[in-house]
Amino acid sequence: MVDMELLRRIIEAPGVSGYEFLGVRDVVIEALRDYVDEIKVDKLGNVIAHKKGDGPRVMFAAHMDKIGLMVNYIDENGYLHIVPIGGVDPRTLVAQRVRFFTEKGERFGVVGHIPPHIQRPEDRKKAADWDTVVVDVGADGREEAEEMGFRVGTVGEFAPAFVRLNENRIATPYLDDRVCLYTMIEAARSVEEHEADLYLVASVQEEVGLRGARVASYAIDPEIGIAMDVTFAKQVGDKDRIVPKLGGGPVMDVGPNINPKLRAFAGEIARKYGIPLQVEASPRPTGTDANIMQINREGVATAVLSVPIRYMHSQVETADIRDIDMTIKLARGLMEELREMDLTP
Structure with a gap:
């Protein structure tokens, strides 16, 4: 068993x-x-x-x-720009949760997604890439993100999401x-x-x-x-x-x-x-x-x-x-x- x-x-x-x-x-x-x-x-x-x-x-x-993620830039609005550790497909990150390990402990963030209502028609045909994927950690600027413990080099991974689909099958990162x-x-x-x-x-x-x-x-x-x-x-x-x-x-x-x-x-x-x-x-x-x-x-x-x-x-x-x-x-x-x-x- x-x-x-x-x-x-x-x-x-x-x-x-x-x-x-x-x-x-x-x-x-x-x-x-x-x-x-x-x-x-x-x-x-x-x-x-x-x-x-x-x-x-x-x-x-x-x-x-x-496989995971590393912060390589925090912009003035407090968004984290990330790069992959190992074989991460950026398309899998859109509208997902991410878990980071900061100087001040475990933190979560979300990868944003532009709602279809305000997307331009040409953008709907584009796949996410590392230039467009950013992580929102709830900060209202770079200073607040740094106060939360985020730094260039902070590592992260997909957030836990273990589910049992039925008697025999499970799904999880x-x-x-x-x-x-x-x-x-x-x-x-x-x-x-x-x-x-x-x-x-x-x-x-x-x-x-x-x-x-x-x-x-x-x-x-x-x-x-x-x-x-x-x-x-x-x-x-x-x-x-x-x-x-x-x-x-x-x-x-x-x-x-x-x-x-x-x-x-x-x-x-x-x-x-x-x-x-x-x-x-x-x-x-x-x-x-x-x-x-x-x-x-x-x-x-x-x-x-x-x-x-x-x-x-x-x-x-x-x-x-x-x-x-x-x-x-x-x-x-x-x-x-x-x-x-x-x-x-």
Whole structure:
């Protein structure tokens, strides 16, 4: 069963790329502390938890950073002009709420929208961009905004908006990648006997260049690396280019970024536990922490385990609770059953 309270805490904890220390790091440490042999934070901010074993060094990585925003200018009217941290589409910000972390604590703002009544006909055909998106924080001028704690460099993120759509589906900002961070934590907490020497990494700064995974994999030097990250699920407008679907189970990639023997072993574990496993073709680098783990030092056997979601990098990312539950079970199975094996392709 999915622990909805813990899942929501992890999703809503602050932590834009480079600022994971604002909240999510402490949530991860608290959730894992009693279930691992040791836990530490490295110089970049990764949380690295270790469950000791006598088998191969295995690194599971789920990134804990979020895409977000940074103030780059406060105008004379007190409006915040912002730039993206990571892959934020400015069109998704119009008429939305934003949460900032100022010198004087947490503050909220709204991205304004010109009512259709007063729009010029030509403006109705234009999409929002970074030159037109501004945030209203309720200030009547730059001085008041600064008194509220806003500065150039203040960071923000989509405001919390967790909703349960029905018995099986949820929608919220930041399923990417907090839902996989949650699944990794829950799997690790439920592991019983295991042979592998397990390293569970809540990695930082994935959204701006896989930076946390780079330094963590160098330090751990794993033989096997499994990235846990979301992937695309079928949705309106995908033009049948997306194969995985919500409710169809966890997803694992095939392609050059994936060790074929490790992928085949994962398929065996899925069948053993009766877990349906969806396949995603990845002819190029997967865009996950597996990219950088694979080429660490002398090479690592890598795989990607994903929860499928709709509407990625928006405030309404949508997932199926059944997929989350099955991903936990598969991750647990891998943690318990990975052992010494020949993974040379």
